[in-house]
Amino acid sequence: MTxxxxxxxxxxxxxxxxxxxxxxxRDIAWLTGAFYIAQLIxxxxxxxxxxxxxxxxxxxxxxGWQMDGFGRFFAIITVGAAAAATxxxxxxxxxxxRQAGHSLVWLHGALAINVLAMLLLLxxxxxxxxxxxxxxxxxxxxxxxxxxxERALRAALxxxxxxxxxxxxxxxxxxxxxxxxxxxxxxxxxxxxxxxxNWQLALMVTLFGVGFSIKMGLLPFxxxxxxxYAEAAGAGTSFLGAISARMGLFALALLLVKxxxxxxxxxxxxxxxxxxxxxxxxxxxxxxxxxxxxxxxKQNDARYLLAWHGIGQGGYMLLGIVIGDATGSAGGLLxxxxxxxxxxxxxxxxxxxxxxxxxxxxxxxxxxxxxMPLTFLVMLMGIIGLAGLPPMNGxxxxxxxxxxxxxxxxxxxxxxxxxxxxGTILSVYKLIHNTFLGQLRLEHEGIREAPWSMxxxxxVLVGIGFVTGVAPGLPLQWVNDAQAALGLPVLPHTLGGVxxxxxxxxxxxxxxxxxxxxxxxxxxxxxxxxRSKRIHQLDNYAGGHFLSADVRxxxxxxxxAGLMHRIGxxxxxxxxxxxxxxxxxxxxLAALMQAWYRQRVPMLTLLVxxxxxxxxxxxx
Amino acid sequence: MxxxxxxxxxxxxxxxxxxxGLFMVLMMRKxxxxxxxxxxxxxxxxxxxxxxxxxxxxxxxxxLLHDIGIVMAVxxxxxxxxxxxxxxxxxxxDKAGLLTLAYVTMIPSLGLALGVGQCANPNGSIxxxxxxxxxxxxxxxxxxxxxxxxxxxxxxxxxxVVAAQQAGGIATWGVMQMPILAIAGLxxxxxxxxxxxxxxxxxxxxxxxxxxxxxxxxxxxxxxVMQCFQLFTASAIYxxxxxGGGENWPFFIAKLFFIIAIPMSxxxxxxxxxxxxxxxAVWRWPVILGLAGVWLVMH
Numbered sequence: 001m002t003x004x005x006x007x008x009x010x011x012x013x014x015x016x017x018x019x020x021x022x023x024x025x026r027d028i029a030w031l032t033g034a035f036y037i038a039q040l041i042x043x044x045x046x047x048x049x050x051x052x053x054x055x056x057x058x059x060x061x062x063x064g065w066q067m068d069g070f071g072r073f074f075a076i077i078t079v080g081a082a083a084a085a086t087x088x089x090x091x092x093x094x095x096x097x098r099q100a101g102h103s104l105v106w107l108h109g110a111l112a113i114n115v116l117a118m119l120l121l122l123x124x125x126x127x128x129x130x131x132x133x134x135x136x137x138x139x140x141x142x143x144x145x146x147x148x149x150e151r152a153l154r155a156a157l158x159x160x161x162x163x164x165x166x167x168x169x170x171x172x173x174x175x176x177x178x179x180x181x182x183x184x185x186x187x188x189x190x191x192x193x194x195x196x197x198n199w200q201l202a203l204m205v206t207l208f209g210v211g212f213s214i215k216m217g218l219l220p221f222x223x224x225x226x227x228x229y230a231e232a233a234g235a236g237t238s239f240l241g242a243i244s245a246r247m248g249l250f251a252l253a254l255l256l257v258k259x260x261x262x263x264x265x266x267x268x269x270x271x272x273x274x275x276x277x278x279x280x281x282x283x284x285x286x287x288x289x290x291x292x293x294x295x296x297x298k299q300n301d302a303r304y305l306l307a308w309h310g311i312g313q314g315g316y317m318l319l320g321i322v323i324g325d326a327t328g329s330a331g332g333l334l335x336x337x338x339x340x341x342x343x344x345x346x347x348x349x350x351x352x353x354x355x356x357x358x359x360x361x362x363x364x365x366x367x368x369x370x371x372m373p374l375t376f377l378v379m380l381m382g383i384i385g386l387a388g389l390p391p392m393n394g395x396x397x398x399x400x401x402x403x404x405x406x407x408x409x410x411x412x413x414x415x416x417x418x419x420x421x422x423g424t425i426l427s428v429y430k431l432i433h434n435t436f437l438g439q440l441r442l443e444h445e446g447i448r449e450a451p452w453s454m455x456x457x458x459x460v461l462v463g464i465g466f467v468t469g470v471a472p473g474l475p476l477q478w479v480n481d482a483q484a485a486l487g488l489p490v491l492p493h494t495l496g497g498v499x500x501x502x503x504x505x506x507x508x509x510x511x512x513x514x515x516x517x518x519x520x521x522x523x524x525x526x527x528x529x530x531r532s533k534r535i536h537q538l539d540n541y542a543g544g545h546f547l548s549a550d551v552r553x554x555x556x557x558x559x560x561a562g563l564m565h566r567i568g569x570x571x572x573x574x575x576x577x578x579x580x581x582x583x584x585x586x587x588x589l590a591a592l593m594q595a596w597y598r599q600r601v602p603m604l605t606l607l608v609x610x611x612x613x614x615x616x617x618x619x620x
Numbered sequence: 621m622x623x624x625x626x627x628x629x630x631x632x633x634x635x636x637x638x639x640x641g642l643f644m645v646l647m648m649r650k651x652x653x654x655x656x657x658x659x660x661x662x663x664x665x666x667x668x669x670x671x672x673x674x675x676x677x678x679x680x681x682x683x684l685l686h687d688i689g690i691v692m693a694v695x696x697x698x699x700x701x702x703x704x705x706x707x708x709x710x711x712x713x714d715k716a717g718l719l720t721l722a723y724v725t726m727i728p729s730l731g732l733a734l735g736v737g738q739c740a741n742p743n744g745s746i747x748x749x750x751x752x753x754x755x756x757x758x759x760x761x762x763x764x765x766x767x768x769x770x771x772x773x774x775x776x777x778x779x780x781v782v783a784a785q786q787a788g789g790i791a792t793w794g795v796m797q798m799p800i801l802a803i804a805g806l807x808x809x810x811x812x813x814x815x816x817x818x819x820x821x822x823x824x825x826x827x828x829x830x831x832x833x834x835x836x837x838x839x840x841x842x843x844x845v846m847q848c849f850q851l852f853t854a855s856a857i858y859x860x861x862x863x864g865g866g867e868n869w870p871f872f873i874a875k876l877f878f879i880i881a882i883p884m885s886x887x888x889x890x891x892x893x894x895x896x897x898x899x900x901a902v903w904r905w906p907v908i909l910g911l912a913g914v915w916l917v918m919h
Contacts, residue, residue, distance in 0.1 A: 369738060409771060411771075411911070418763040429748070433733075501775070513702050514699040514727070521693075525691050529676070530677055532681035533678070534681050537739075553740065563756065566895075567899075
């Protein structure tokens with residue numbers, strides 16, 4: 001009999017088939033969109049855990065798939081992000097993409113393959129199933145990154161050595177795990193891994209940790225991510241930015257929380273009683289919040305700015321999960337959902353501007369609020385979410401992480417998270433200011449709002465971000481299921497947030513009072529005093545000069561000049577140099593090996609290999 | 621408390637905050653006048669100024685977002701006041717907490733930044749860029765203080781923090797229990813108020829008053845109202861964290877004015893910093909003191 005998970009995987013596979021078979025059909029987006037909605041309905045109604053009949057035996061190990069609350073949580077976000085991206089490319093944007101000589105069939109197909117691969121990863125019930133899903137996801141995301149032209153392909157190719165390194169590390173981890181525990185099944189691993197010796201555990205955590213961190217874009221493995229995501233095709237970028245890198249977080253959380261357990265992880269001490277592996281991961285997460293955020297601040301391309309923030313936001317998620325109490329882990333997990341809603345919307349809004357103006361250069365835009373008000377509204381709500389301010393959902397998840405760090409007594413980590421938030425506020429203001437505020441350029445006078453096929457998906461995404469900000473209890477139900485599946489304490493919550501005598505959060509009241517305040521502010525402004533008269537943007541103070549449309553009067557370049565005077569020298573490009581050093585060392589090693597093997601001493605190589613082979617046979 | 625009771629509190633709290641804020645502006649001007657050997661303005665001058673600005677015949681707007689920016693600047697603070705406990709009224713302080721209050725007070729600044737941005741004046745944009753940089757500076761010691769006090773009192777709820785301080789008289793006030801954090805807090809409060817030498821984003825001689833360059837009439841009046849709220853909020857948070865909050869109204873008001881008087885007395889003695897110097901000043905001593913204070917509180 002077919003199980004609900006079988007049906008879900010079948011629907012995902014049918015979406016792939018449909019996307020390729022009917023890809024040239026004008027209304028293909030409606031079909032694939034309907035398939036994604038069907039998957040969402042199936043996911044929300046899934047009885048947990050839900051097993052699949054699909055499976056086989058490999059090297060004596062049973063390989064199978066079963067989805068629990070943790071996998072389901074990520075799966076809902078994955079399918080939701082795909083649905084939004086599909087709707088976006090269903091109209092004028094897709095038509096323009098096709099006219100530019102790109103293949104819409106491959107874009108739809110790559111997106112559908114990504115969803116299927118991710119579902120296989122998220123439903124894996126053993127390490128082989130996880131590895132199959134992992135590799136499929138890696139290559140599927142490469143396929144999606146490479147859509148969109150030569151620059152996209154070049155950026156995607158930079159991801160390949162990272163992905164191969166990650167695959168080798170994960171494969172090595174799987175071999176070691178089998179050698180140490182004799183099993184690859186998740187349920188058995190959860191019992192046996194904590195029993196391992198410390199050195200075995202450290203080796204395992206290092207190999208898996210490096211592999212999963214690469215996908216997630218954790219420091220110092222993050223350099224591939226921003227260009228690969230930013231240069232991809234618009235709808236693809238939104239999907240990649242919203243959820244793709246979170247597959248690394250999923251696997252990392254599975255490893256650290258479910259298999260190893262956070263208490264056992266703390267046994268791996270570097271400085272007795274002072275600094276352990278759990279602290280190390282928490283600090284890596286904290287630096288992942290701060291450094292990419294301040295790299296984003298320097299970007300002049302809106303797509304790159306958002307992609308760098310995507311790396312930074314991953315740090316909040318991992319930090320919350322590693323802190324591991326009910327509040328922190330709920331905050332970390334909830335942030336995956338919240339981030340996906342506003343990041344997808346923000347990316348789509350930037351591509352809407354790109355669609356209309358032909359540029360995402362923050363020094364070539366400005367004043368578009370009067371021409372694209374709905375896209376502005378989306379970006380405004382999106383940046384409020386990304387900056388973590390009320391009333392959007394990003395505030396709630398970050399609040400939970402902050403609160404957890406306060407309860408657990410981690411002042412420096414708390415400070416790092418807040419510095420990340422402050423840096424984000426600066427960066428996103430620059431984004432919206434340089435794009436929508438300030439002077440409208442002469443060449444953009446005739447710009448129109450993006451078409452409904454683009455604005456509706458964006459508005460729906462920020463609408464979800466607003467509703468789940470006012471009523472965070474709605475997604476916290478799914479978060480609770482995920483916490484329970486991981487074996488973490490579950491956060492008791494209300495519809496409006498968290499009740500606690502030591503300082504809770506009720507967003508229903510906070511947002512209610514906030515909007516009441518806005519209402520009174522509006523009454524005061526519009527009800528008192530004379531009516532204001534609208535004047536032209538050039539009718540303003542210019543130190544005695546008269547302004548005309550040909551005068552560039554928009555402050556955009558080097559926006560935080562004063563700040564950069566102070567922190568500018570800290571941007572040293574250390575990670576880029578590290579990457580270049582590793583690549584250079586790799587080239588040198590390869591050249592040496594090639595010279596040694598092929599040119600200089602072939603006979604000696606042959607002799608050593610033959611002798612070693614014979615020796616091994618004799619010893620056997 | 622009944623729903624009607626909460627509604628009355630939510631209405632009264634912003635009104636009280638605004639009224640106290642008006643007199644704080646008056647005190648600020650009086651202090652400046654005394655230092656400069658002037659008489660200073662009469663008692664109701666801040667109120668006259670607001671009435672004058674709102675009743676100006678010419679009100680020029682650069683667009684809807686310019687208007688909305690002022691609405692958000694005033695409305696955000698009206699909301700924030702309901703989260704600051706005052707004698708006899710807690711509003712929604714126990715439903716939000718100090719952390720939420722800190723983030724809600726950023727909303728008026730965001731509103732102002734959006735409104736100024738639409739004015740399309742580079743002086744305004746430079747002012748906002750500097751204001752956000754200043755926020756990055758003073759919020760670092762401020763959040764260290766939030767952490768330290770929340771850890772010490774075991775709560776992020778300002779109502780609980782105030783109750784804990786009032787339990788044992790002056791000896792249990794935050795300033796007595798955490799003096800180093802209190803000093804760092806005062807420094808942070810000073811920078812937060814944006815008066816000299818931290819006045820980088822107004823800087824009339826450099827950027828023609830920055831965010832206010834395109835503000836006139838009720839737009840400027842809105843910013844005046846915002847300033848009243850800002851003075852009250854900053855001092856009320858400090859008093860709630862370190863000076864035992866409000867046992868009763870006379871004492872509470874005295875504490876609020878005392879705290880605001882300290883930075884105002886110093887402000888008019890200094891010239892203006894450059895932006896990078898604000899960062900250097902605020903990221904050095906207040907942060908070192910704040911971290912030392914947190915270490916002492918936790919050990």
